Amino acid sequence: MRNVINIVKYEILGKKNAYLISLLTLIGLVFAIYARLNSTVMNRDELSLIIFVLLFVVFLVGIILIAISNLMDINSKDLNYLSFTLPLKPSVLFLKRMIIYLIELLSFLIVIIFLTFFILRLYNTSFSHAVINYFSSYGAILFLDFLFGNVIAFFLVSLMIIAKKLPYENRILKIIIYIGCILYLLYKGHLNNFLIKIFPQKLPIFIPAFDYKISGKLETGFSAPKIEYFVVEVILRILVLAIIIFLYNRLLNKVEIRG
Amino acid sequence: MEILKISNLYKDYGKKLTLKNINLSFNLGEIVGLYGPNGSGKTTFLKIVAGLLKPSKGKVLVDGKEVGVYSKSIISYLPDRNIFPLWMKIKDTYKFYRDFFDFDDKKFKNLLDFFSLKEDLSLKALSKGDMEKLLLSLSLSRKAKIYLLDEPLSGIDPSTRDKIITSILKNYHEESLMIIATHLINEIETIADRTIFLYQGEIALDENTEKIREQKKISINELFKSMF
Amino acid sequence: MINFDEEIPIYLQIMDFIKKEVVKGKLKGGDKLPSVRELAEMLKVNPNTVQKAYQELEREGITYTLRGIGSFVTQDGKKIEELKKKMAEDVLERFCKDMRDLGFSDEDIIALLQGYLKEVK
Numbered sequence: 001m002r003n004v005i006n007i008v009k010y011e012i013l014g015k016k017n018a019y020l021i022s023l024l025t026l027i028g029l030v031f032a033i034y035a036r037l038n039s040t041v042m043n044r045d046e047l048s049l050i051i052f053v054l055l056f057v058v059f060l061v062g063i064i065l066i067a068i069s070n071l072m073d074i075n076s077k078d079l080n081y082l083s084f085t086l087p088l089k090p091s092v093l094f095l096k097r098m099i100i101y102l103i104e105l106l107s108f109l110i111v112i113i114f115l116t117f118f119i120l121r122l123y124n125t126s127f128s129h130a131v132i133n134y135f136s137s138y139g140a141i142l143f144l145d146f147l148f149g150n151v152i153a154f155f156l157v158s159l160m161i162i163a164k165k166l167p168y169e170n171r172i173l174k175i176i177i178y179i180g181c182i183l184y185l186l187y188k189g190h191l192n193n194f195l196i197k198i199f200p201q202k203l204p205i206f207i208p209a210f211d212y213k214i215s216g217k218l219e220t221g222f223s224a225p226k227i228e229y230f231v232v233e234v235i236l237r238i239l240v241l242a243i244i245i246f247l248y249n250r251l252l253n254k255v256e257i258r259g
Numbered sequence: 260m261e262i263l264k265i266s267n268l269y270k271d272y273g274k275k276l277t278l279k280n281i282n283l284s285f286n287l288g289e290i291v292g293l294y295g296p297n298g299s300g301k302t303t304f305l306k307i308v309a310g311l312l313k314p315s316k317g318k319v320l321v322d323g324k325e326v327g328v329y330s331k332s333i334i335s336y337l338p339d340r341n342i343f344p345l346w347m348k349i350k351d352t353y354k355f356y357r358d359f360f361d362f363d364d365k366k367f368k369n370l371l372d373f374f375s376l377k378e379d380l381s382l383k384a385l386s387k388g389d390m391e392k393l394l395l396s397l398s399l400s401r402k403a404k405i406y407l408l409d410e411p412l413s414g415i416d417p418s419t420r421d422k423i424i425t426s427i428l429k430n431y432h433e434e435s436l437m438i439i440a441t442h443l444i445n446e447i448e449t450i451a452d453r454t455i456f457l458y459q460g461e462i463a464l465d466e467n468t469e470k471i472r473e474q475k476k477i478s479i480n481e482l483f484k485s486m487f
Numbered sequence: 488m489i490n491f492d493e494e495i496p497i498y499l500q501i502m503d504f505i506k507k508e509v510v511k512g513k514l515k516g517g518d519k520l521p522s523v524r525e526l527a528e529m530l531k532v533n534p535n536t537v538q539k540a541y542q543e544l545e546r547e548g549i550t551y552t553l554r555g556i557g558s559f560v561t562q563d564g565k566k567i568e569e570l571k572k573k574m575a576e577d578v579l580e581r582f583c584k585d586m587r588d589l590g591f592s593d594e595d596i597i598a599l600l601q602g603y604l605k606e607v608k
Contacts, residue, residue: 006358014346081342084311086359087332167313168273257311259340290533421531428528449497452533469496469536478493 003088007096011077012103023111029058030115045214048123049222052131055116062108067154070101074161081257090252094245101154105147127222130212138207145207145227148237155244156181162248165255173254177247184240195232203229260287262404262436263308268317270303270460277303279460281317287404288433292451292468293440294483300460301440302339305407309336322404332360335403339410341390343382350378352397360401367400370426387414395423399430406437412446420446448479458487488530497532501540506549509560510571516562520550 012019033054037047077083078093117135120128135142163177184191206228213221261284268281278300285291295301306312308319310326321330343352349371356362371378374392385393395411411427412420428450431437439447448454454471456464463486464471468479475482489504491497508514520526523541527534541558544550548566552558561567586596 003359010355013351014344017346077344081311081338081340085309085331085334085336085338085342087328088359089328167315168271169313169315171273254313256313257306259311288535290535424531425528428531428534431527431534445493448493449491449530449532449536452535468533469498469539472494472496476494480493 003086003092004095004099007083007086007088007092008099011073011096011100026058026062026108026111027115030055030112030119033058034119043214044123045125045127046220048120048125048127049212049214049220051119051123052116052127053222055112055119059112059116062112063105063150066101066104066108067150067157070097070104070154071157071161073097073100074158079162079165079255079257081259084257091249093252094248097158098151098155102151105150109143127212127214130210134210141205141207145229148241152237152241152244153185155241155248156185159244159247159251162251162255165257166251167254167256170254177251192230192233192236195236196230199230199232201231203231203234205229261285262287262322264318264320265308266318266320268304268307268319269315270300270307270312271315277460278307281462283455283462283465285405285436285438287436289436289453290431290451291436291438291453291455292444292447292479293438293455293457294442294444294447294479295440295457296442296487299457301457302409304457305336305409305438305440308405309334309407311336333404335360335398335401335406337394337398337406337408337411339413341382341394345382348379348381349376349393352382352393353378353400356397356401361403363400363402366430367396370396370400373426374422388416388419391415392419392423395426399426404435406435408437408439410441411439412441412443424450444483445478445480454479456483456486463487491530491532497536498540498543501526501530501532501537502544505540505544506570506574509549509567510574514560516560516564516567518560519556520558520560522557 033051037051037054040047042050074097078097083093113135117132120132159177160181163174166174206226209226210224211221212223263283263285265281265283268278269276270278281304293301293304303312307314308321308326308330310331319326322333324330343355347355353362353364353367357364371393374389374396376389376393376396380389382390382393391411391414395408398406398408408427411423415423424446427437427439439451441447448468452468454464454466454468455462464482471477471479471482477485489500491500505514505520514520520541521529523534523537527537530537541550541552545552545558548563549561549570550558551561583596586599591599
């Protein structure tokens with residue numbers, strides 16, 4: 001396990017400049033948005049809504065960028081000469097990538113959530129209170145749901161990236177992985193719906209809908225649907241994650257670095 | 260003492276059969292010249308032993324064990340390109356190696372001095388020759404049982420080549436095996452006591468170097484040219 | 488140091504070089520030879536090759552080895568004289584063969600040799 005710490009350490013050391021620049025860019029961007037909007041003459045409640053939506057967009061973009069950068073890193077930093085000449089078990093490479101991805105994701109989350117709450121508090125409108133309350137009550141579950149979904153999607157795509165490096169002898173396995181991953185991504189929803197029809201049991205936890213309307217103006221508002229958790233869905237997700245992790249490690253045992 | 264055994268090794272890329280029926284046995288204390296034209300399979304062979312490629316057929320046993328974590332810990336592979344991230348400085352590279360391998364700090368510092376390289380240099384600032392010197396210094400400073408050097412001399416000016424050969428000799432010891440793959444036969448033939456010719460993926464010759472000179476009365480370089 | 492002819496076994500060339508140094512008097516009886524490793528590095532050859540040269544030299548009686556210390560030139564003056572004679576004979580053999588190949592008689596050879604040596608003095 002000392003190897004895992006070392007290998008994570010060196011990648012983070014190499015990225016530290018990128019992290020710093022990203023952090024400053026993010027803060028700069030957020031306050032640029034804040035400053036720009038603050039100078040407009042608009043209803044404060046509306047302003048807080050717009051700012052929230054914009055920050056939400058920043059949040060989405062950030063997550064996608066982190067995912068893409070890590071996926072590219074699998075190719076350049078995990079599947080390379082150096083990693084494969086080090087005396088490491090392939091599972092160490094899996095752990096390294098998962099740890100770094102989670103660290104980056106969570107750090108980003110913390111920063112953006114902190115900034116969002118900070119700004120919403122500044123506005124002190126009824127909308128910002130509504131949002132803050134909602135997240136205070138259901139934040140934990142939202143977080144877990146979000147994290148789980150992200151991790152599955154990330155590792156699913158990464159399986160395809162790793163499969164690309166399988167040797168000629170495993171060319172059939174390579175095709176199976178590609179097809180399997182794409183099918184799952186496309187038909188995950190259908191599969192879920194099908195299973196829910198057979199086992200409609202739900203978990204006792206759910207996230208209620210969020211519905212906010214700017215007082216007076218019926219067209220302006222923000223709403224998020226109710227999220228319920230079906231037992232089969234949750235089991236399926238856990239199963240899929242386990243399979244993905246298993247395959248990831250198996251593939252790492254078989255890949256080649258052609259270079 | 261046999262340290263490396265290759266049995267029935269084949270490497271198939273689908274379009275091309277890169278290695279065919281390779282059977283070799285190596286002992287500690289040998290310096291082996293692995294010669295062949297570009298594309299003959301030298302790099303493929305070394306990469307399979309190092310663990311970067313998988314055999315299509317056959318077995319590679321390093322100290323009696325299949326390629327894996329143990330074999331990687333006792334094999335020092337010098338690849339034909341830079342493998343370190345460019346953000347590193349020279350001192351980062353040796354600290355890195357030290358964290359993962361049995362590493363001889365003193366030997367490394369001596370080699371750096373010998374090659375006139377400073378620890379604080381960034382990898383981005385190194386010329387091809389300097390990079391090769393650094394990679395060689397790192398490879399030789401590892402306390403390994405098998406050293407695989409892939410084209411340690413190509414792209415290097417003659418005076419640096421001389422230095423590299425001297426450093427290889429200085430770091431030779433009876434408890435290690437050294438395999439040097441190159442197409443520059445005349446540079447290596449005096450230091451390699453065993454000569455292997457690899458041609459189109461097959462072993463064309465495997466003999467003690469001096470014996471070849473005695474029997475054929477020809478330099479290894481000339482012999483190679485005459486055969487292919 | 489030595490320009491090796493890669494068509495002839497290197498160990499033979501190393502032996503030849505050392506024998507010449509002994510005959511020339513540069514290496515005297517009892518002198519220590521460089522260690523296998525040192526000589527290998529100096530000449531840029533495989534240590535096993537130097538080892539073989541040293542072994543053969545010892546077999547021929549030109550050197551002797553003290554375990555753990557190194558190889559030394561023999562102190563047997565007679566041996567060194569024999570070596571001188573043998574090396575001279577080798578050169579003469581080649582010289583005479585080449586001259587005879589060119590068609591010179593023995594008397595011609597002696598006359599030419601004397602004339603040459605007088606001039607070069």
